[in-house]
Amino acid sequence: MNILVCIKQVPDMESHFRPNGTATWFDESNLAFRMNEYDEYAVEEAVRLKEQLGGNPEITVLSIGPDRVIEVIKKALAMGCDRAVHIQDPDVASKDSWQIASIIAAYARGRQFDLIFTGMQSQDRGSAQVGVLAAELLGFPSVTTLVGFAYADGVVTATRELEGGVKGKVRLRTPALVTCQLGLNAPRYPTLPNIMKAKKKEIATFQPGELSSEPPLTGSTAFRHHEKKGSGVVIEGDIAELVEKVIVILKEKTAVLR
Amino acid sequence: MNFELTHDQKVLQSAVRDFVENEIKPIAAKIDEDHMIPDELVAHMAEMGFLGSYFPEEYGGAGLDMFSYAILIEEISRGCASSGVLVSAHTSLCANPIYAFGTEEQKKQWLPDLLTGKKIGCFLLTEPDAGSDAGGTVTTYRIEGDEVVINGAKNFITNGGYLGTGIVLASFDRSLKHKGISAFIVDLTSPGVIMLKNEKKMGIRGSYTTAFALDNVRVPLKNLLGQEGKGFSIAMDTLDGGRIGIASQALGIAEGAFERSVAYSKERKQFGQTISSFQAIQFKLADMYARIESSKLLIYKAAWLKDNKKKFSLESALCKLHASETANEVTHEAIQIHGGYGYIADYEIERMYRDARITEIYEGTSEIQRIVIAKQLLG
Numbered sequence A: 001m002n003i004l005v006c007i008k009q010v011p012d013m014e015s016h017f018r019p020n021g022t023a024t025w026f027d028e029s030n031l032a033f034r035m036n037e038y039d040e041y042a043v044e045e046a047v048r049l050k051e052q053l054g055g056n057p058e059i060t061v062l063s064i065g066p067d068r069v070i071e072v073i074k075k076a077l078a079m080g081c082d083r084a085v086h087i088q089d090p091d092v093a094s095k096d097s098w099q100i101a102s103i104i105a106a107y108a109r110g111r112q113f114d115l116i117f118t119g120m121q122s123q124d125r126g127s128a129q130v131g132v133l134a135a136e137l138l139g140f141p142s143v144t145t146l147v148g149f150a151y152a153d154g155v156v157t158a159t160r161e162l163e164g165g166v167k168g169k170v171r172l173r174t175p176a177l178v179t180c181q182l183g184l185n186a187p188r189y190p191t192l193p194n195i196m197k198a199k200k201k202e203i204a205t206f207q208p209g210e211l212s213s214e215p216p217l218t219g220s221t222a223f224r225h226h227e228k229k230g231s232g233v234v235i236e237g238d239i240a241e242l243v244e245k246v247i248v249i250l251k252e253k254t255a256v257l258r
Numbered sequence B: 001m002n003f004e005l006t007h008d009q010k011v012l013q014s015a016v017r018d019f020v021e022n023e024i025k026p027i028a029a030k031i032d033e034d035h036m037i038p039d040e041l042v043a044h045m046a047e048m049g050f051l052g053s054y055f056p057e058e059y060g061g062a063g064l065d066m067f068s069y070a071i072l073i074e075e076i077s078r079g080c081a082s083s084g085v086l087v088s089a090h091t092s093l094c095a096n097p098i099y100a101f102g103t104e105e106q107k108k109q110w111l112p113d114l115l116t117g118k119k120i121g122c123f124l125l126t127e128p129d130a131g132s133d134a135g136g137t138v139t140t141y142r143i144e145g146d147e148v149v150i151n152g153a154k155n156f157i158t159n160g161g162y163l164g165t166g167i168v169l170a171s172f173d174r175s176l177k178h179k180g181i182s183a184f185i186v187d188l189t190s191p192g193v194i195m196l197k198n199e200k201k202m203g204i205r206g207s208y209t210t211a212f213a214l215d216n217v218r219v220p221l222k223n224l225l226g227q228e229g230k231g232f233s234i235a236m237d238t239l240d241g242g243r244i245g246i247a248s249q250a251l252g253i254a255e256g257a258f259e260r261s262v263a264y265s266k267e268r269k270q271f272g273q274t275i276s277s278f279q280a281i282q283f284k285l286a287d288m289y290a291r292i293e294s295s296k297l298l299i300y301k302a303a304w305l306k307d308n309k310k311k312f313s314l315e316s317a318l319c320k321l322h323a324s325e326t327a328n329e330v331t332h333e334a335i336q337i338h339g340g341y342g343y344i345a346d347y348e349i350e351r352m353y354r355d356a357r358i359t360e361i362y363e364g365t366s367e368i369q370r371i372v373i374a375k376q377l378l379g
């Protein structure tokens, strides 16, 4: 069995984001980066499947981006992926989901992957399109927002999270692509010995142009902070009055007490 | 020259940081209150490879370098200084001398259990009457056939309470002072090793600081580490490396207190503005940061020298001196920035202030570091 996991490096979400020079994306200087949270679930699930199948599947981890994405690649290798592909693209932030999916599909095509794991979305761009677009391009069935995953005899049984806490089950035959959601698993920490072992694992490199030169279908036109709203409401009175007022606000302004 | 961590070092740093954020920080206050680190945490750290960090895989280690070890101790101590010193004393003061001075047979016998955390290591040098003056060791030993019989007392032993593996310094002839001292690897469950107490302390309360009586403790002669009479120089060499660990612990404490101070100063409002808008607070933060960064550079340099097999005893004393004084100043100012809340246990700065104090005392007081440094400067 052959597994591909696609991961992205994103800024720590607690960072202070500033618009870049063209005000179409954020300025990357002085940001700390880490693995996209949803991609951690993808890596973890792939490694668990490998363990379930007695170590037989080979897991390739793929990431597109500048030199710094090697850090998340190495983390995935330390978590248990076998080999890596780094698509060296310093300009990744200006590519849209279609371009990224096209690069991934071009890499995966003809390489006989049985299963592709991706995150449900990235924490920074949040398009939730890359996984499904890549699946379409490859002609793979796909299922999104996994909170449960099982595999036996070429069939994936996926549990999906639906609105309002309802869950659904979907079955699909491999080759297939799944996108992973919070709640699927608790990703392992890379241990120190495994971080050392990861040093010896192969990281193959590609230029994006070798794989795809699709033009973008969408373009980001502006990146800015919300305009500052007026300051909050201060409510006064005794406890009973405060509660009354809060309930009125919750009813009128939110869906909490509908 | 390159001031950036490598990809591998960054992977390690963020892996340890995530572990500490999720598994250690949330229980750091409880560790302090309970005067102990839960066994499950010790086991979890062992599983992560924290107890075998820079030793080769063939002995059960993770094969990291000293530089990565410094980052490891720094990151653990940022969340919990007691956990930091557990790993530091275990690694630098027990596993390290066995690795550096042990025979192949000794390494094979003792290291795997230590590096995988089956045994927790400690270093038994200090005695009630021999602190800074370690050459004044009065614990004695005599050889009987193929055994050594040790008698005496040891106190202030970090990790002693785990009764794991200890490096015991003892003299065969007290009149020879430091030339009469030898080092032995001792299984602390041996008959005659009497644990008197775990001390109650101001800080690093989760770390055991243990007093022992050694009453006719019989140890196989093959447990002699290095040669007879070389114990003092083994101890001094061991402390050279250990100081990088303690400096990293101090750095971690300082960074933990600094981060909280920055965040608090941006939240706390007085006189209608955040206290971070007062220059008095800004200057404190600037000074704290300058000290932290300079400590970090000194530590990284000492670790780099050790990794590159260069002499590092001057630099390890320098980084220990500077980082420990930094930890004390930074936690002092951190309380000041937090005002009354800094003095209240819930805010944890108070614990960091108490934890910082010991770093100026153990593995050589600040006075002893200055002596070590001056000696090397003056020849």
Ligand SMILES: Cc1cc2nc3c(=O)[nH]c(=O)nc-3n(C[C@H](O)[C@H](O)[C@H](O)COP(=O)(O)OP(=O)(O)OC[C@H]3O[C@@H](n4cnc5c(N)ncnc54)[C@H](O)[C@@H]3O)c2cc1C
Binding pocket: B089, B122, B123, B124, B125, B126, B130, B131, B132, B133, B155, B156, B157, B158, B159, B201, B209, B358, B361, B362, B363, B364, B365, B366, B367, B368, B371
């Ligand atoms: C929590 C804790 C954990 C410890 N862990 C360990 C451990 O794991 N293993 C171990 O062996 N020991 C350990 N120690 C012991 C520690 O290393 C000693 O306490 C330390 O070296 C100082 O010795 P002392 O306490 O006897 O003080 P003293 O040596 O009596 O010093 C008292 C004061 O005199 C100063 N002084 C002494 N000599 C000189 C001099 N020549 N010139 C100028 N000033 C001088 C000192 O700097 C200090 O200010 C630990 C201690 C504590 C408190």
